Amino acid sequence: MPADDLPHDLIVIGAGPAGCTLATLVKKYAPERRVLLLEKEPGPRHHIGESLLPGIVPILKEMGVFEKIDGAGFPKKIGANYVWGADRTVWENDFNEVNVTEMIRRFGKIPERIEYAWQVRRSRYDEILLKHAEENGVEVARGAKAIALIEEDGAVAGLETLEKDGPRRRRSAFVADCSGQAGFLSKFRGIRDYHASLRNVAGYAYYRGAKWKYTYSGHPDKTKIFVCSTGPGWFWYIPIDDGVISVGFVTTVENLKASGLELEALFARELAACAELAPLMADAERVADFDGTGESFFSHSDWSYLNREAAGPGWLAAGDAAIFVDPILSTGVTLAHVGAHRAAYTLVSHWAGAAAERELLWKDYGAFCRESAAQYFVMALFWYGHDKDAAHWWAEAGKVQRAWLPVVQSDKAAFVTVSAGLTQHYDRLFSASSLFDETPTRPEDYPFYVEVLKDAPGGAPVCRFGPDDAPRLLAAYALEITFLPAAANGRLRPVKRARFLKEDPQDAVRDALNPRRFVTRYHEYLLEALDGSRPMKDLGALLGGKGVPAWWWDGPGRKFIEELAVQGVLSAGVGERA
Numbered sequence: 287m288p289a290d291d292l293p294h295d296l297i298v299i300g301a302g303p304a305g306c307t308l309a310t311l312v313k314k315y316a317p318e319r320r321v322l323l324l325e326k327e328p329g330p331r332h333h334i335g336e337s338l339l340p341g342i343v344p345i346l347k348e349m350g351v352f353e354k355i356d357g358a359g360f361p362k363k364i365g366a367n368y369v370w371g372a373d374r375t376v377w378e379n380d381f382n383e384v385n386v387t388e389m390i391r392r393f394g395k396i397p398e399r400i401e402y403a404w405q406v407r408r409s410r411y412d413e414i415l416l417k418h419a420e421e422n423g424v425e426v427a428r429g430a431k432a433i434a435l436i437e438e439d440g441a442v443a444g445l446e447t448l449e450k451d452g453p454r455r456r457r458s459a460f461v462a463d464c465s466g467q468a469g470f471l472s473k474f475r476g477i478r479d480y481h482a483s484l485r486n487v488a489g490y491a492y493y494r495g496a497k498w499k500y501t502y503s504g505h506p507d508k509t510k511i512f513v514c515s516t517g518p519g520w521f522w523y524i525p526i527d528d529g530v531i532s533v534g535f536v537t538t539v540e541n542l543k544a545s546g547l548e549l550e551a552l553f554a555r556e557l558a559a560c561a562e563l564a565p566l567m568a569d570a571e572r573v574a575d576f577d578g579t580g581e582s583f584f585s586h587s588d589w590s591y592l593n594r595e596a597a598g599p600g601w602l603a604a605g606d607a608a609i610f611v612d613p614i615l616s617t618g619v620t621l622a623h624v625g626a627h628r629a630a631y632t633l634v635s636h637w638a639g640a641a642a643e644r645e646l647l648w649k650d651y652g653a654f655c656r657e658s659a660a661q662y663f664v665m666a667l668f669w670y671g672h673d674k675d676a677a678h679w680w681a682e683a684g685k686v687q688r689a690w691l692p693v694v695q696s697d698k699a700a701f702v703t704v705s706a707g708l709t710q711h712y713d714r715l716f717s718a719s720s721l722f723d724e725t726p727t728r729p730e731d732y733p734f735y736v737e738v739l740k741d742a743p744g745g746a747p748v749c750r751f752g753p754d755d756a757p758r759l760l761a762a763y764a765l766e767i768t769f770l771p772a773a774a775n776g777r778l779r780p781v782k783r784a785r786f787l788k789e790d791p792q793d794a795v796r797d798a799l800n801p802r803r804f805v806t807r808y809h810e811y812l813l814e815a816l817d818g819s820r821p822m823k824d825l826g827a828l829l830g831g832k833g834v835p836a837w838w839w840d841g842p843g844r845k846f847i848e849e850l851a852v853q854g855v856l857s858a859g860v861g862e863r864a
């Protein structure tokens with residue numbers, strides 16, 4: 287079996303969104319490293335996961351591939367509309383609502399550019415990402431399948447592969463599993479935990495001549511996806527390229543069994559019975575050989591899971607290989623880009639940093655993967671568990687948003703933020719700018735985020751510090767070390783975070799609802815003074831005086847207290863500025 291002349295620094299298994307993001311960013315920030323991307327398919331391949339979210343835009347920009355994707359002619363997606371449960375009113379969900387609302391409220395104007403993502407044919411989308419990785423110095427092997435791990439001294443040290451010219455042994459300092467649901471490494475390690483109640487199956491097909499209804503799918507130039515429940519499940523209706531609509535049906539394993547039908551027959555029965563979709567499909571024709579697959583109907587397992595570990599000696603997992611959350615909010619590709627972005631930063635920081643920091647870095651990477659997914663688990667579980675009006679969904683999103691971001695938004699705007707995949711960008715920008723006095727990347731890459739988070743004079747609620755309004759903590763908290771990509775340079779910076787314990791922190795899903803806030807040493811002293819474990823004069827001493835100076839109470843201290851009050855973990859006479 288031929289072996290490589292030189293070992294690689296990183297071998298990435300799988301050229302989907304996760305693998306291409308990781309390989310491209312590692313090469314960008316550590317150009318001296320040898321990075322190999324393996325893809326088992328010899329050429330562009332069909333894949334599910336067509337509806338994307340604006341949360342990926344800053345990452346595509348950082349990768350340098352945004353213009354290529356934006357110029358590829360994919361329909362622009364500005365939101366998602368839903369019909370769910372007994373009430374058949376359409377819930378409008380527009381990615382720009384949060385921005386437009388915020389802009390008008392704060393600045394009296396609407397943004398010049400609007401927030402959007404795309405609906406894509408994945409064979410084309412992934413091919414653009416793969417070529418871009420190659421153009422940026424990543425070595426690519428297509429038709430190369432990872433088949434076994436090479437392990438030495440308890441660490442992964444490479445792979446055995448089956449390639450066009452036969453089997454090979456490829457050695458590498460790191461192996462990244464980005465093999466999607468196949469989960470090459472998690473299979474070997476047995477580390478995948480399926481969620482007990484999100485065990486669905488999906489059947490889907492592609493149609494030409496399906497009609498357009500603006501209230502469901504937006505304007506053809508600026509489209510939306512449409513999601514619509516039926517008795518035993520729900521449909522997606524996603525306009526993709528050349529007048530083709532992707533129509534998919536998701537149901538539980540139990541409902542499929544109870545129907546006594548094959549998935550394709552249940553799909554056809556429910557589509558014909560769906561009051562919203564049946565009229566649109568009357569003259570539609572199914573595409574017989576979609577993407578050269580020879581198939582006209584596809585089925586896919588749709589079980590949600592979290593890996594217990596996302597990294598170990600010599601390996602890491604990112605994207606679907608590490609986590610998968612039900613597609614109800616179209617979050618899969620976003621989580622793949624976001625997770626792989628963090629994996630790249632973690633790996634580059636690992637190479638650049640001291641050995642002592644490495645364990646913390648990888649522990650934090652695992653926590654980051656779980657936390658990113660958990661907020662969508664909360665939403666998916668709520669979604670399947672309720673047949674209520676839209677306000678209940680907005681309110682649930684409000685809880686998720688406030689746990690992560692001390693930003694005052696309506697529940698509806700919070701739903702838009704969460705469902706657009708934006709919480710983590712807001713969080714990152716907000717935290718990095720307030721903690722390190724810098725934004726994580728060029729502000730022009732984040733026009734909305736920068737503007738939305740700018741302080742608006744007199745806008746936000748404030749706290750009073752009168753004798754009856756003394757701040758009081760409403761929840762215990764734990765301090766932990768985490769990391770932030772403070773600048774777009776491939777490096778993470780350590781930072782402390784207070785996590786307030788209202789929900790069970792051991793339950794990854796419920797923990798997503800525990801408010802968290804990044805803290806400086808001053809914040810830490812203030813929290814300790816508020817919980818009675820340290821005298822307030824220590825904070826004064828830290829600030830260089832006897833008592834806490836007025837400038838601090840009126841500035842950074844007040845801001846922090848206001849943030850905690852917005853997050854519901856501190857009672858402090860919140861009201862309008864007098």
Ligand SMILES: Cc1cc2nc3c(=O)[nH]c(=O)nc-3n(C[C@H](O)[C@H](O)[C@H](O)COP(=O)(O)OP(=O)(O)OC[C@H]3O[C@@H](n4cnc5c(N)ncnc54)[C@H](O)[C@@H]3O)c2cc1C
Pocket residue numbers: 299300301302303304305324325326327331333334335336337338339430431432433464465466467468470488586587588604605606607613616617618619620622
């Ligand atoms: C029913 C359903 C609907 C969905 N709808 C959406 C949606 O609308 N929007 C959305 O964002 N997400 C959606 N998703 C999720 C989305 O498909 C995934 O989250 C996304 O593709 C994950 O990207 P990835 O890069 O992690 O993995 P993948 O895109 O799966 O890429 C993995 C790659 O690894 C390769 N590979 C696998 N094994 C090997 C091996 N041994 N050696 C070499 N290469 C290998 C594969 O060929 C593949 O190219 C949906 C998922 C399902 C099940």
